[in-house]
Amino acid sequence: MAVLVTGGLGYIGSHTVVELLNDGFEVVIVDDLSNSERFILKNIEEITGKKPFFYPFDLRRRELLTQVFDAHKIEGCLNFAASKAVGESQLKPVDYYENNLFTLINVLQEFKERGISNFIFSSSCTVYGQAETMPIDENTPLKLPESVYGKTKQMGEEILTDFAKAYNRRISLLRYFNPIGAHPSGKLGELPIGVPNNLIPYVTQTAAGIREKLNIWGDDYDTEDGTAVRDYIYVVDLAKAHVSALKKLMQSNEETVIDIFNLGTGKGSSVLEVVKAFETANDVKVPYQICERREGDITVAYANADKAEKELHWKSETTLEESLRTVWKWQMYLDAQTV
Template sequence: MRILVTGGTGYIGSHTVLSLLETGHEVVVVDNLVNSSEESLRRVGELAGKTAAFHQVDLVDEAALESVFDQHSIDAVIHFAGLKAVGESVQEPLNYYYNNIVGTLNLLRAMDKHGVRSIVFSSSATVYGEHNPIPYVEKMEIGANNPYGRTKEQIEDILTDLGAADERWHIALLRYFNPVGAHPSGRIGEDPQGIPNNLVPYIAQVAVGRREKLMVFGGDYDTPDGTCLRDYIHVVDLAEGHVAALDYVAARPGVHRWNLGSGKGTSVLEMLHAFEQAVGHPLPYEITGRRAGDLPAFWADASSALADLSWSTTKTVDQMCEDHWRWQKNNPFGYNS
């Protein structure tokens, strides 16, 4: 199939493009390059031995997006594109709602106009909010507690309504947790702009000398070591989950929801110590006060993905850290190294 990947130069997007190319699909990527680099796609082409077509397009530019559909005969879409920093979304809600919601509406209208009605949407575990018990199960009521999460939730609502109104649509909603790691080649990986928002890229920048020390937010939670527990998933496993979902919905109309996660929690200190093992020496850290909005613990029930997609995580926390460190060590300043 010829797959359009929005946000395909980003962290998860680039790994998914590689997985698609390796499984024989043709790929067209659109990305505005606001938080990513075209260099990722060049390296994906090296690894795959074939390249994806690329268009620098912002989804809020409906005419430019239409042009991509006019130029390529698209069979299905994997939709990653969107702003994704929780803290920034609280400060800039209008920007997040406009970019993420309007961009998605433009994409869906262009798809419908061109008869493309198969989509895998990159949602998030943030849609589960603060009120649900763990582990999170797909049938739970959702209720995100920040603008970023609410854009994901609202896009899920739009796609659910679309699937209910028109049985020609094939829709997958993938709710995933904390992607980490990198392709084992060390050629592509996570390249956050500015100060990393997430734990593992921050640890990696401490390890490579770009940050002084890791600040651990809260050491007094009701968890085994007092630090927050999260469900970490290797980005290569995650990419393969997208390909599995794409193949599944191709033959099955309707709206399908899956958690993609490991099904277990790993604490901040456990992740730090695993990264220290990969690096080969201790890393400086300091435990400080709790951060507003952080939950003590959450992880996925990923049994539905195993049952429906025959998908489960295969890589360990140690492998995540080893691969992430290989990427960071070889590319200390990301794609600008």
């Protein structure tokens, strides 16, 4: 049974590939290496003892994608192929719309023509915008997201919902909050190209001396310490949720399924709390400076993930401190590779 993982050498994709291989799935990765590195494929093999199929293709080229579907009996897809930096999306909106939506549509065209179902979409809590009440559950009204990145996720959900209804297919929209951490082996983790846009890799690079100071975007939010609050979920926990969601779709007796799940810990942590937790967990210091807010950022977001626990038999199990210890191990691994 082969499953396609688009963006499978990226941060969340690579961890999910590991969990899929460990669960006995045959995995076919398509990744154009625009935000990942080929050595991740080798590390996946070292961790699992199994070798996934790999195609370094750009999903915007439909003719290359067709070759993949011709070569493998694909029975499902987990879609991670997307640009993901909130700040960058505001500066490059057309690039984000093209990469995040054209790639999705091309995969769905193959699904439509070949009669394939079972599609897991990597969505985001950004589809809720700034929710009025916390925690956020799946019935929280959607708002137009503040960022172009968030808009592409909301559009992707709409495209998939229409696809499922029109062609009687099974989809799962996984709205996750803020993934952090690295694989316990220290051989997989977040690998930003250039200056990091996400908090945790910026923290680790600053602690390692690669960056002079961590930029904290705003300390005037309506929160306890003035910095933005997010729900930080361990990436391996998150990867396991994708496997559970895929199995649920594949085992369903219904032709049309539209599942929606929030994936988070149910607890919000401020940026300053995360920085201090990282320092404590790893016995290092992280110099930082307060900067003006970034366009597109919201104040508070944390999840109610009760539905995932009930229907997927899944919940986040890893503490913030444990997650932050793994990212420092990953940073040390990266530093050792450059010596």
